[in-house]
Amino acid sequence: GEDVEQSLFLSVREGDSSVINCTYTDSSSTYLYWYKQEPGAGLQLLTYIFSNMDMKQDQRLTVLLNKKDKHLSLRIADTQTGDSAIYFCAGENDMRFGAGTRLTVKP
């Protein structure tokens, strides 16, 4: 969708960190989300961040939010082959998604 921008592809080796970036335009959302889509399935909520936070850590996942630049990132530590999927960002008030970022994890 026209309201978020993400890189289309990311390839990493197993055990490395992955960083997926998103630039959004909707500044009215109170929550910002990361969704994960595994092959052949629908999207599932992976994690989220409240808009008044800069960072949220959830096990191997770290979400960083820069409201000034409208930039959201998702860092996956110790990336595993099971993390291979398409990742989408979205705002609570705008349920439009882009193409997402396809993460490929090589053994």
Added chain:
Amino acid sequence: DAGVIQSPRHEVTEMGQEVTLRCKPISGHDYLFWYRQTMMRGLELLIYFNNNVPIDDSGMPEDRFSAKMPNASFSTLKIQPSEPRDSAVYFCASSSSNGGTPPGELFFGEGSRLTVL
């Protein structure tokens, strides 16, 4: 709850035929969304409903597409006549405005893969 249920999971049809995709949202959810996913365009929002009323259908490609929600537990997306460029995976999702953490989380069905020959 079984989650969002879509049918059929797969459909192959010929150009010009009518296609009807079905969705049962999660019970109690008051928002329902239809999306289309292709490699070229990513995940596009087609239309969404609130309390069975269409709110934004600006994403519907053209008059060949129509969507209805006759009651809170059922919605259809119809393509008539279908064309090869309609081939895609169509997703239905639902959400609730009544609490939940986080608010507005979308719950997706497994999708309906449509192939128009």
